[in-house]
Amino acid sequence: MTLRQRRILIGVTGGIAAYKICELVRRLRDLDAEVRVVMTEGATHFVTPTTFQALSGQPVRVSLWDEAGEAAMGHIELAKWAERILVAPASADTIARLAHGFANDLLSTVVLATAAPVYVAPAMNQQMWANLAVQANVGTLRTRGVQVLGPADGDQACGDIGSGRMLEPHELRDILVASFGGQRLRGRRVVVSAGPTYEDIDPVRFIGNRSSGRMGFAVAAAARDAGADVTLVAGPVALPTPQGVRRVDVRSAREMHDAVLAAANGADIYVGAAAVGDYRPAGAAAHKLKKTDGEPLRLELTENPDIIAALAASPTHPFLVGFAAETRDVEAYAREKLARKGLDMIAANDVGGGRGFEVADNALHLFWADGDVALPSAPKTALAHQLMAHVADRYLATHGPRP
Structure with missing residues (x-):
């Protein structure tokens, strides 16, 4: 399988599962995909932008107020460039902001401005995932055509066991691959x-x-x-x-x-x-x-x-x-x-x-x-x-x- 010349934007939010996105970016690049990464400020506490820049071969954007990046309306350029947008890990906070249409950081603004299919891969504590507010926000995203991938059940970094684990990198890769090969029927x-x-x-x-x-x-x-x-x-x-x-x-x-x-x-x-x-x-x-x-x-x-x-x-x-x-x-x-x-x-x-x-x-x-x-x-x-x-x-x- 190949993703040659396919353009995928990964939005990384603040959560311990952010480290797994390093492997996802590598796996996508192994399939010849073009990958760009947008990080929230919270995500930078878990993985540095330098790591994603080295893996993707592209500059990493974090701030909506990046003068160099926004000189030519960079958030619009990113939104138009992407053929697929995957938010992973998708924290409870990011899911809430996307569900309510906020545009107060670069990632949420890009998601609002894109016509590309959007995927989110939730990752959070099992009790947070079960919270009615989170489930309502997830339901809102689904009704708007956002595809919610997972989460999976299993051990969590906090020591709990239950639903809330982000899907594994190879699973996210396979879903993205299928979405492009997806017009076979x-x-x-x-x-x-x-x-x-x-x-x-x-x-x-x-x-x-x-x-x-x-x-x-x-x-x-x-x-x-x-x-x-x-x-x-x-x-x-x-x-x-x-x-x-x-x-x-x-x-x-x-x-x-x-x-x-x-x-x-x-x-x-x-x-x-x-x-x-x-x-x-x-x-x-x-x-x-x-x-x-x-x-x-x-x-x-x-x-x-x-x-x-x-x-x-x-x-x-x-x-x-x-x-x-x-x-x-x-x-x-x-x-x-x-x-x-x-x-x-x-x-x-x-x-x-x-x-x-x-x-x-x-x-x-x-x-x-x-x-x-x-x-x-x-x-x-x-x-x-x-x-x-x-x-x-x-x-x-x-x-x-x-x-």
Whole structure:
């Protein structure tokens, strides 16, 4: 992969994770990218501008009041020069200022003045990340089209453990690479299903599963970054819709079946990332079921329609990517499902021991008829971009570019 002649501006803010951006700049330069760095005053307490100047080969800007840099409106020049802007690490303070449109330092001014896609990689204490004010500011940025990368879960410099770690440099690099190669699916229609399905027992209770929908939503965003026209069919989850993605909300497996088949009519690619319930109650009670004084409650279950099998039965079906969430014999079950359902590719993951569901990270093993590749554990946002890169490879190998 290469980023030859691609122009990337990195905004470094005050946080201990700033030291990791040295590696990111080096990795981007190794791919022949042109990199410029803007630092906040706080960032200079963690890494010196001289370090970034040596790694990038370009002068580093810190102050909006740099007479030499601003003699020709340098902040506007930087905003126009950049093809991508990544703020990393993005502190809680910087996220707040970007969300509220402040322009009181060089970095915030450049972000306001640019037409380039903007990415932020949050890095902060887990309690700060969970704070409602921070989450509201992050939500504001997302609604404005800013792409929020991570954060990941794990050990933190303060000694806490939880969500708030900045994504690793290689993960940020891969997302930036994918964003440029991301127009490989321009003009293609992609349908993604995500989240769980709920099957009602009565007006109060239901049968469901632990899917959070994060992986499917990340896949939809990655497909959008790949230039595709994306429809996301979502089960009952509390996640914001990725900017630029068409969303259809459903609740039950039968609703998802109908919505996917309608959306996939004429589509080029379908990615079935939803955790669809295999069974539903044969009949939902009209009123809340009461306790039976110690007597067992027996539910009769009936099988739900198989969405991806229904698509595969059509002679004009899209390129089909299935998911296999297993707790044992992952490869064997995935290969069997790939063949039995006539899929073009399957993404298998081990969900035993608390993995896969209700967590920010995941790992996948992709299989197709004559090959496979393992994608190691990474935040779902980064993993989704890697998955869609492989989907694009396989799809274009068999279908070729659009005439």
